[in-house]
Amino acid sequence: MQLTVRDLCKTYPNGVRALKRVSLQISTGMFGLLGPNGAGKSTLMRTLATLQDPDSGSVEFDAFDVLAHKERLREVLGYLPQEFGLYPNLSAETILDHFAVLKGVTDRRERAAQVRALLEQTNLAPAARQAVGGYSGGMKQRLGIAIALLGRPRLVIVDEPTAGLDPTERHRFLDLLAEIGQDIVVILSTHIVEDVHELCENFAIISHGEVLYSGSPTAAVAGLRGQIWRRMVTRAELPELQRALHVIATRFVAGRPLVHVHHPESPGPGFEPVEPDLEDVYFFHITGRTRRTP
Numbered sequence: 137m138q139l140t141v142r143d144l145c146k147t148y149p150n151g152v153r154a155l156k157r158v159s160l161q162i163s164t165g166m167f168g169l170l171g172p173n174g175a176g177k178s179t180l181m182r183t184l185a186t187l188q189d190p191d192s193g194s195v196e197f198d199a200f201d202v203l204a205h206k207e208r209l210r211e212v213l214g215y216l217p218q219e220f221g222l223y224p225n226l227s228a229e230t231i232l233d234h235f236a237v238l239k240g241v242t243d244r245r246e247r248a249a250q251v252r253a254l255l256e257q258t259n260l261a262p263a264a265r266q267a268v269g270g271y272s273g274g275m276k277q278r279l280g281i282a283i284a285l286l287g288r289p290r291l292v293i294v295d296e297p298t299a300g301l302d303p304t305e306r307h308r309f310l311d312l313l314a315e316i317g318q319d320i321v322v323i324l325s326t327h328i329v330e331d332v333h334e335l336c337e338n339f340a341i342i343s344h345g346e347v348l349y350s351g352s353p354t355a356a357v358a359g360l361r362g363q364i365w366r367r368m369v370t371r372a373e374l375p376e377l378q379r380a381l382h383v384i385a386t387r388f389v390a391g392r393p394l395v396h397v398h399h400p401e402s403p404g405p406g407f408e409p410v411e412p413d414l415e416d417v418y419f420f421h422i423t424g425r426t427r428r429t430p
């Protein structure tokens with residue numbers, strides 16, 4: 137399975153250029169789309185889910201033209217939007233049954249089997265008959281993914297699904313995605329670097345509507361090896377350091393700034409080399425863009 141996105145552009149009527157020639161090649165497995173708030177992730181997700189049209193560009197899924205055959209994509213699509221409403225008085229079982237009908241699972245037995253299997257898979261079986269108004273945030277997200285998985289989709293798009301979940305629920309949700317992502321295309325949009333690190337074989341970094349990096353997390357990290365340096369500094373030293381060097385991140389350790397700097401060799405006394413992680417990769421690209429276009 138292959139999703140090919142070519143040169144997608146989108147400018148909103150207020151002049152915001154949300155997508156600037158976005159091109160991506162996405163294969164079976166988990167693909168992470170990482171970027172800060174306002175990067176254009178939701179715009180891209182909605183476009184791939186055929187809910188809004190780009191100004192130009194193309195999308196192909198398994199060699200068919202998605203923008204020309206939206207119904208065909210919708211038959212194989214599962215989409216979990218950033219925000220969705222659920223009728224609070226209905227049970228998960230009833231909601232899933234309704235959505236299964238909408239997805240065209242008309243055979244009653246087949247529908248009951250799918251609903252039961254999804255309730256089990258998302259760990260909601262014990263609460264299947266409770267009104268969802270009483271569900272926790274994590275339970276609602278799991279029900280959201282169960283709805284998205286009805287009709288056995290081959291492309292699943294989830295938009296910032298772990299925002300606001302506690303660590304236990306977050307891991308439970310990520311485990312669920314990892315299981316799903318084994319044999320279909322799953323696109324996970326997020327601003328949480330950890331989510332991508334834990335789950336995705338491939339990912340892209342997007343900021344201000346532009347793809348800044350696309351590839352595997354391992355290759356991205358390897359590409360920065362030997363070029364990340366750190367030093368404890370004082371708050372007073374920070375502005376000058378930021379002017380002189382490419383500071384990619386400032387973390388605080390016991391109240392003191394610890395800067396991570398990108399430099400081909402040691403930037404000076406007091407700096408020590410750091411084994412880069414995906415967060416360094418992310419901030420390297422995000423801050424690099426800002427330095428290019430102040």
Ligand SMILES: Nc1ncnc2c1ncn2[C@@H]1O[C@H](COP(=O)(O)OP(=O)(O)OP(=O)(O)O)[C@@H](O)[C@H]1O
Nearest residue numbers: 148150152154171172173174175176177178179180
């Ligand atoms: N309907 C709209 N009309 C005008 N501008 C919009 C619209 N939707 C989004 N935007 C703008 O387009 C840009 C990209 O927004 P988008 O929601 O796609 O980003 P995002 O990466 O999903 O961010 P977030 O994580 O905050 O949802 C932002 O500047 C946003 O304000």
